[in-house]
Amino acid sequence: MIEYKAIKALWYREVKAYSNDRPRIISSVVRSLLWLIIFGSGFNAARFTGLDINYQEFLFPGVIGMSLLFTSMFMGISVIWDREFGYLKEIVVSPISRTSMLLGRVFGGTTIAVSEALLILLFSFVVGVHVNWINLPAILLAMILISSILVSLGLTVASFIESFEGFNTIMSFIIMPMFFLSGAIFPLNQMPAWMKPLVYINPMTYGIDIIRTLTIGISYFSLQLDFIVLIACAALMTALGSRAFKAKM
Amino acid sequence: MNAIETLGLTKNFNGLTAVDRLGIQVKDREVFGLLGPNGAGKTTTLSMLCTILKPTSGTAKVNGFDLLKNPNEVRKSIGIVFQDPSLDNRLTGMENLLIHAALYGMDDKKVLERAKELAKLVDLEDRMKDLVKTYSGGMRRRLEIARGLMHTPKILFLDEPTLGLDPQTRSKVWEYIEGVRKNEDITVILTTHYMEEAESLCDRVAIIDYGKIVALDSPHELTKKIGNEIVTITLDDKTRANEFRSLNFVAGINVSDDVKLSVHDGTNAIPKIMKFAIENKIEIKSIDIKKVTLNEVFMHYVGREIREENEKDNTKQMMKYRLRASGRL
Numbered sequence: 240m241i242e243y244k245a246i247k248a249l250w251y252r253e254v255k256a257y258s259n260d261r262p263r264i265i266s267s268v269v270r271s272l273l274w275l276i277i278f279g280s281g282f283n284a285a286r287f288t289g290l291d292i293n294y295q296e297f298l299f300p301g302v303i304g305m306s307l308l309f310t311s312m313f314m315g316i317s318v319i320w321d322r323e324f325g326y327l328k329e330i331v332v333s334p335i336s337r338t339s340m341l342l343g344r345v346f347g348g349t350t351i352a353v354s355e356a357l358l359i360l361l362f363s364f365v366v367g368v369h370v371n372w373i374n375l376p377a378i379l380l381a382m383i384l385i386s387s388i389l390v391s392l393g394l395t396v397a398s399f400i401e402s403f404e405g406f407n408t409i410m411s412f413i414i415m416p417m418f419f420l421s422g423a424i425f426p427l428n429q430m431p432a433w434m435k436p437l438v439y440i441n442p443m444t445y446g447i448d449i450i451r452t453l454t455i456g457i458s459y460f461s462l463q464l465d466f467i468v469l470i471a472c473a474a475l476m477t478a479l480g481s482r483a484f485k486a487k488m
Numbered sequence: 489m490n491a492i493e494t495l496g497l498t499k500n501f502n503g504l505t506a507v508d509r510l511g512i513q514v515k516d517r518e519v520f521g522l523l524g525p526n527g528a529g530k531t532t533t534l535s536m537l538c539t540i541l542k543p544t545s546g547t548a549k550v551n552g553f554d555l556l557k558n559p560n561e562v563r564k565s566i567g568i569v570f571q572d573p574s575l576d577n578r579l580t581g582m583e584n585l586l587i588h589a590a591l592y593g594m595d596d597k598k599v600l601e602r603a604k605e606l607a608k609l610v611d612l613e614d615r616m617k618d619l620v621k622t623y624s625g626g627m628r629r630r631l632e633i634a635r636g637l638m639h640t641p642k643i644l645f646l647d648e649p650t651l652g653l654d655p656q657t658r659s660k661v662w663e664y665i666e667g668v669r670k671n672e673d674i675t676v677i678l679t680t681h682y683m684e685e686a687e688s689l690c691d692r693v694a695i696i697d698y699g700k701i702v703a704l705d706s707p708h709e710l711t712k713k714i715g716n717e718i719v720t721i722t723l724d725d726k727t728r729a730n731e732f733r734s735l736n737f738v739a740g741i742n743v744s745d746d747v748k749l750s751v752h753d754g755t756n757a758i759p760k761i762m763k764f765a766i767e768n769k770i771e772i773k774s775i776d777i778k779k780v781t782l783n784e785v786f787m788h789y790v791g792r793e794i795r796e797e798n799e800k801d802n803t804k805q806m807m808k809y810r811l812r813a814s815g816r817l
Binding site: 242244245247248249251252255256259324325326328329330331332333334335 | 538539540560563564566568570572573574575576577578579583586587588590591592593635
């Protein structure tokens with residue numbers, strides 16, 4: 240059962256709490272810019288064979304993906320927060336379905352993560368990237384898909400974990416490999432054979448590929464394949480999250 | 489119709505029976521108290537009745553709906569004020585109420601009006617636009633009571649509604665609960681381990697220990713069952729104290745500096761004692777009456793032993809509560 244009013248209320252709650260939390264917004268944007276400026280400049284001298292643009296430009300879509308990855312996954316902490324501060328009980332005794340409880344949080348988290356990513360997209364001029372703005376609607380759609388997958392994943396993990404420390408530890412274990420194995424910081428053309436399966440099963444790979452295709456026109460997979468994989472993953476992850484909420488709350 | 493009927497309601501935690509085949513009937517529109525020492529099973533009972541915990545065996549009907557077969561109808565029928573704080577401190581008082589209304593699918597047109605009405609009931613009208621973070625402990629409790637009432641539930645559960653509040657705030661919260669019962673068509677079930685709370689608020693009280701009911705009646709009847717009230721008099725001439733033995737309603741006399749008369753009904757006994765004293769020219773300097781309180785009743789049923797383990801748990805919980813209330817956690 241889907242209760243629209245309840246989902247909207249839970250969405251509002253996430254977004255309102257976030258927009259009041261200015262340090263979080265700033266630190267998140269600054270982190271991405273540091274990657275772009277420092278990491279990007281440092282590696283600008285390096286040349287990947289077959290890559291005829293400068294490295295910072297190549298890295299830019301990867302940094303947007305990184306921002307989506309970190310912000311979305313850590314949205315799961317809201318569940319642990321609510322459990323610790325008692326608000327979870329208020330939601331659990333209400334007559335709404337576990338699916339609605341999940342969707343409210345997924346929409347809230349996605350709104351936040353995508354807003355941050357859009358903010359970083361605006362900084363494209365800093366590194367001299369020329370974004371194809373006509374593609375903005377498609378970029379937005381891709382961001383929403385990527386973020387909803389990751390928020391659902393974060394929430395699923397959070398529903399099994401009681402403590403902040405536990406959540407942070409497990410998240411680092413998941414986020415780091417997802418980031419490094421996504422083609423965010425190096426081209427996939429020359430990766431060793433053993434790495435291929437790991438990269439191919441990582442949904443982030445397809446997300447970064449879409450953003451890179453739409454922003455600077457460099458692609459590894461076809462756009463259709465990227466979107467199909469992401470849509471399938473989004474459906475799968477929300478279903479999984481909904482089951483986790485049913486089992487654990 | 490009864491608001492709540494439990495049928496052999498039982499909950500085991502790893503072989504420990506927290507609630508043991510509980511059978512209670514709570515009447516429509518009454519204020520019913522669950523009284524018991526820490527760890528007696530009060531909160532566990534409440535958690536089962538509001539669908540947070542699944543009973544190990546047995547079931548209950550809440551507002552006519554079966555707990556196991558129809559949990560969602562049960563959820564719609566009840567409002568809850570939890571023992572631990574459960575507000576969103578990052579939102580305003582009003583937002584907390586509005587989100588609650590949305591979770592219960594309330595009609596948008598009625599929501600604002602209802603929120604204002606309840607804010608007035610708990611005296612928070614001026615603070616509704618402030619973040620809950622800035623509220624005092626007592627204000628938070630009141631907001632929680634208002635929130636629990638938002639969707640006009642048929643039954644309101646209050647789990648230790650005044651735990652951790654200072655005496656003034658506590659009596660204020662009692663006033664609001666009295667106000668709720670006057671203004672709303674509602675049954676109230678509260679747990680407490682404060683005797684005065686049960687005595688001043690409840691129509692009927694169940695004393696529960698080790699998950700079982702050990703006594704159930706109105707506070708008045710419970711104290712009457714335990715027995716006597718004490719009328720204390722001081723006499724000009726103590727040697728005449730024994731003359732009061734001739735009064736047939738005096739069950740016992742204890743003479744020390746003053747004279748203590750055990751009677752069954754002190755209020756009626758005082759005029760008779762005075763009359764007797766005047767007729768027999770015994771001069772009474774002062775007279776005092778002490779009622780047997782629920783405190784004595786409680787001690788009678790539950791015993792005087794201190795429950796060390798539970799006491800420790802409680803202290804921990806209280807510390808947590810205070811830290812949260814002060815915003816440090």
